[in-house]
Amino acid sequence: MTDPTHIPVVIMGGGPAGLTAAIYAVRSGISVRLIERGAPGGQMFMIDRIENYPGFPEGVTGPELSDRMRDQAVKLGAEIVQDEIVKVELSGLRKKLTLSSGGSLTADALIVATGSRPSPLNVPGERDLVGRGVSYCAVCDGNFFRGQRVAVIGGGNSALQEASMLAHLAAKVTIIHRRDQFRAEEYLCACALGEPCVDALYDTVVERIAGTDAVEALELRNVKTGEKSRLPVEGVFIYVGVKPITDLIKDLVNLTPEGYIAAGEDTRTNVFGVYAAGDARMKPVWQIATAVSDGVNAVRAVELDFMAKGISCKA
Numbered sequence: 513m514t515d516p517t518h519i520p521v522v523i524m525g526g527g528p529a530g531l532t533a534a535i536y537a538v539r540s541g542i543s544v545r546l547i548e549r550g551a552p553g554g555q556m557f558m559i560d561r562i563e564n565y566p567g568f569p570e571g572v573t574g575p576e577l578s579d580r581m582r583d584q585a586v587k588l589g590a591e592i593v594q595d596e597i598v599k600v601e602l603s604g605l606r607k608k609l610t611l612s613s614g615g616s617l618t619a620d621a622l623i624v625a626t627g628s629r630p631s632p633l634n635v636p637g638e639r640d641l642v643g644r645g646v647s648y649c650a651v652c653d654g655n656f657f658r659g660q661r662v663a664v665i666g667g668g669n670s671a672l673q674e675a676s677m678l679a680h681l682a683a684k685v686t687i688i689h690r691r692d693q694f695r696a697e698e699y700l701c702a703c704a705l706g707e708p709c710v711d712a713l714y715d716t717v718v719e720r721i722a723g724t725d726a727v728e729a730l731e732l733r734n735v736k737t738g739e740k741s742r743l744p745v746e747g748v749f750i751y752v753g754v755k756p757i758t759d760l761i762k763d764l765v766n767l768t769p770e771g772y773i774a775a776g777e778d779t780r781t782n783v784f785g786v787y788a789a790g791d792a793r794m795k796p797v798w799q800i801a802t803a804v805s806d807g808v809n810a811v812r813a814v815e816l817d818f819m820a821k822g823i824s825c826k827a
């Protein structure tokens with residue numbers, strides 16, 4: 513008799529890596545359940561416009577690409593559950609997973625595709641004003657700042673992309689970067705700085721986010737001259753990097769010093785039956801395309817490993 517609390521393969525996380533793994537798993541006849549606490553898509557869902565993913569010459573929004581991947585997985589028969597894994601136990605051959613909903617289940621294989629989260633700026637005022645002018649997602653919150661003054665902190669692709677998006681909502685957008693030039697692709701820089709309401713402050717850091725009940729201004733310092741200034745804004749969007757979401761398994765599998773899961777291109781970790789895919793895995797480039805590749809490789813690794821052990825993960 514089939515055990516309803518046992519799923520041969522569980523995917524933890526519903527970003528592009530997890531969704532791709534679900535698609536490839538069901539197409540291979542593998543019994544799989546994807547568990548995601550929020551909306552499928554991960555950080556991809558928060559991107560205003562994606563212009564470097566193959567097959568979309570005119571670009572595609574993050575929410576649309578997320579929905580397309582989810583719909584494809586569901587149409588093929590993947591089981592996607594909105595829940596959260598709060599505890600992982602790897603002591604036995606079967607992995608035991610405890611859910612926030614109160615249930616638990618076991619799995620032969622666990623694909624960890626938990627992704628990453630935006631890094632905080634870690635300056636005074638930031639934590640107190642989150643949701644009251646401090647945001648890490650322009651797609652989510654940009655509409656609240658129509659006709660207002662906002663700042664974007666950072667110099668990478670995400671910062672410049674979101675500045676371009678905010679330019680169509682806000683009255684004024686100021687990009688603040690600690691270096692003398694942006695790290696973003698030239699095309700993104702040209703798009704953002706080509707908007708009439710966008711300007712940039714280089715060699716500048718935020719020392720404090722000022723405000724009582726909401727963001728009122730940023731206290732700034734020029735890193736070369738030491739000159740301090742104050743920039744009145746109603747909103748600040750922070751894009752200064754990301755951190756892998758690996759706290760749940762940090763003592764169970766090998767991590768890099770930066771906190772990423774140590775796994776090769778085959779996605780295998782040091783624990784049999786545990787695989788790492790997407791932004792939680794240490795690799796040279798974190799992109800949607802490389803996350804998709806990880807999802808494919810993880811399913812292939814599961815098939816090969818379990819075939820070698822004589823364990824069936826088929827439906």
